[in-house]
Amino acid sequence: xxxxxxxxxxxxxxxxxxxxxxxxxxxxxxxxxxxxxxxxxxxxxxxxxxxxxxxxxxxxxxxxxxxxxxxxxxxxxxxxxxxxxxxxxxxxxxxxxxxxxxxxxxxxxxxxxxxxxxxxxxxxxxxxxxxxxxxxxxxxxxxxxxxxxxxxxxxxxxxxxxxxxxxxxxxxxxxxxxxxxxxxxxxxxxxxxxxxxxxxxxxxxxxxxxxxxxxxxxxxxxxxxxxxxxxxxxxxxxxxxxxxxxxxxxxxxxxxxxxxxxxxxxxxxxxxxxxxxxxxxxxxxxxxxxxxxxxxxxxxxxxxxxxxxxxxxxxxxxxxxxxxxxxxxxxxxxxxxxxxxxxxxxxxxxxxxxxxxxxxxxxxxxxxxxxxxxxxxxxxxxxxxxxxxxxxxxxxxxxxxxxxxxxxxxxxxxxxxxxxxxxxxxxxxxxxxxxxxxxxxxxxxxxxxxxxxxxxxxxxxxx
Numbered sequence: 001x002x003x004x005x006x007x008x009x010x011x012x013x014x015x016x017x018x019x020x021x022x023x024x025x026x027x028x029x030x031x032x033x034x035x036x037x038x039x040x041x042x043x044x045x046x047x048x049x050x051x052x053x054x055x056x057x058x059x060x061x062x063x064x065x066x067x068x069x070x071x072x073x074x075x076x077x078x079x080x081x082x083x084x085x086x087x088x089x090x091x092x093x094x095x096x097x098x099x100x101x102x103x104x105x106x107x108x109x110x111x112x113x114x115x116x117x118x119x120x121x122x123x124x125x126x127x128x129x130x131x132x133x134x135x136x137x138x139x140x141x142x143x144x145x146x147x148x149x150x151x152x153x154x155x156x157x158x159x160x161x162x163x164x165x166x167x168x169x170x171x172x173x174x175x176x177x178x179x180x181x182x183x184x185x186x187x188x189x190x191x192x193x194x195x196x197x198x199x200x201x202x203x204x205x206x207x208x209x210x211x212x213x214x215x216x217x218x219x220x221x222x223x224x225x226x227x228x229x230x231x232x233x234x235x236x237x238x239x240x241x242x243x244x245x246x247x248x249x250x251x252x253x254x255x256x257x258x259x260x261x262x263x264x265x266x267x268x269x270x271x272x273x274x275x276x277x278x279x280x281x282x283x284x285x286x287x288x289x290x291x292x293x294x295x296x297x298x299x300x301x302x303x304x305x306x307x308x309x310x311x312x313x314x315x316x317x318x319x320x321x322x323x324x325x326x327x328x329x330x331x332x333x334x335x336x337x338x339x340x341x342x343x344x345x346x347x348x349x350x351x352x353x354x355x356x357x358x359x360x361x362x363x364x365x366x367x368x369x370x371x372x373x374x375x376x377x378x379x380x381x382x383x384x385x386x387x388x389x390x391x392x393x394x395x396x397x398x399x400x401x402x403x404x405x406x407x408x409x410x411x412x413x414x415x416x417x418x419x420x421x422x423x424x425x426x427x428x429x430x431x432x433x434x435x436x437x438x439x440x441x442x443x444x445x446x447x448x449x450x451x452x453x454x455x456x457x458x459x460x461x462x463x
Contacts, residue, residue, distance in 0.1 A: 026405075029063070033406055034259065034457050042067045055110045056402055058088050062117065065124055066406045070455065074128035081128075085121045088113035106363075106400035115152055116348050117404045119145055119165070126171065127254070130451040135179040142172040160203060162351050166195035167343035167411065170212055174252055177219060178449035186219040186228070193232075204347045209340035211415055213238055246417035248444020251425065253330055253416065255339045256455035258323025258409030261346050263316045265399040270311040270365070282311060282365050313364035314399040315357070318350050323409050324458035325429040325436070330416050332425050339412035346409045368397065408455055418444030429456055 029048075032040040045051070045067060051060040061084035068077035113121075122145045129138035145168045153163035173188030193216055196208035213232075217240040220229040233240050270282040281292045328339040378385055416425065427438040442450055 030405065033067075034459070036457055038067055038070045042071065055108070058084050058111055058113045059402065059404055061087065062113070062121060062404050063406050065121070069124055069128060069453075072131075074131050078125050078128045081121045081125050084113070085118060085125075088118055088121075107398055107402070111400070111402045114349065114403060115148075115352050116162075116345065117407070118148055119168075120345070120404065120407045122148070123168075123171070126175070127451070127453055130175065130178075135175055138175050139172065139179075142168060142175065146172075160199075161355055162199075162203065162348060164195050164199060165343075166192045166200045166206075166208070169195060170209075170342060173212075173215065173219070177215065178252070178451075182219045182222040186216065186223050186225060189216040189219055190228075190232075193236075203351060204344050206341065206344055206347075209342050209413070211340060211413065212342075215415070218242075245447070246444075247420040247446055248418035248423060248442075249446055249448035249450065251330075251416045251418055251423075251442055251450050251452060253339065253414055253425075253427075254451070254453045255328050255412040255427070255429075256408035256410075256453060257325060257328070257412060257429075258346075258459055259321050259457060260403070260405055260407045260409060261318035261320045261349055262405055263399075263401040263403045264319045265314050265401055266317045267312050267314045267397070267399075270313060270368075272311050282368075311368050312397050313361070313368055314397045315360050315364065316353065316399040316401055318346075318353060318403075320346055320350075321409060321459040322461065323456065324431055324433060324460050325456050326431040328412060328427060328429045328456075330414055330425055330427055332416055332418075332423060336428075337414045337416050339414045341410055341412050343411040344409075345407060345411065349403075364397075409459075418442055418450070420444050420446060427454060433460070 029041055029044045032038075032044060042064075045060065045064055048060070051057060054060070061080050065077045065081035065084060068074075068080060122141045126138045126141040126145075129135070129141065145165070149163060149165055149168065153161070169188050169192035173185045173192060176182070176185035176188055189212060192212055193208050196206065196212070200206045213236050216232055217229060217236075217238060220226075220232065221240060221242060229240060232238075268284050270284050273281045273283055281290060283290050330337045330339065421444060423442045423444050425440045425442060427440065429436045429438075436456075438454065440452060440454075442452075
């Protein structure tokens, strides 16, 4: 028997969940960040001390990491990013939190981060170490990235699952390359090429960048791998011509274009039908979906679950924020170097969410079944109150719209030779609606590889 006090507690929990999306709840921070007011965004984060103890503290830590990275505070950024990673890892293994996600509105439990968000934490850490010229620590983060991908490979059953990342191997090659380890650089570049030519081209329509092909051949030559050099020259249809190292070293430039997708809510309506042998069947005729649940509490109780035939189940979906700019290039002394897309975070986010949609559907159906059980018990005590619980159950069904919204839509990169001494490098970005230019100054040193990131925050449609 459910007491009136318990019923009221249930209603309070439902009310606390609210109906605004996570993006709307953090509107002021998002507004400042998307306008390029990074210091203002940092102030908003710092003033919101409660967020560091909230159910979304993973995202608080992650956002702090991105903001500090953009402000050039690389050590502070890594501290926040590591806190987010360890917190997310702990909650991924927290079975109590996992079980609660089946019974409660998902917004009422701790958010542990999406799979691709964990990868992005380590990517930003690697970038920070590169800016500090700590190549060994950057490689450690790349190895952690690779290990995380192996874990993803075991997590999903789909044959077309996201389980390997070409860009991560490319990044490892770039770091080995900068450290002068051409043997391992070649191996990493080779792995990246194979993944681009395999799963990445099929899943994301993303082919190997021309810069990667050039780096692969150069690394093979510098490592003394003559047979491999001949093989890949033929297979990639590229002639390798050794060049003298530039007097001022090289610049590897990462362009973070746009912003990651935002989670929104969509829902499906099901009809709960009584089956045989203790079954309740949730049916959606429009999509041809039918899901049986065994509910062994007696025939009368089974029938009660179908008293209210309308059942709405809410799911998260990603809404793409299409970048304002579509192309970019670097200019130095009237030479132009195109920035090529190497990672499509938007597509990966959508892919990983789709891979677990059956799990989300199962959670939603079980959650609705439990709500209906509570409603039935309340009806035994008070028909009017039971009806009210039913209405609230239907209206309050919500999806978890929390996600990391300050990471880029996609990552592009190129490699540029520098002159010794001062170099002025111009970034040209353009799209159908306009173009922009940013200038950077680098002091070239022979044998040195410098790293630079720049994020274009503009999107075509504001949320």
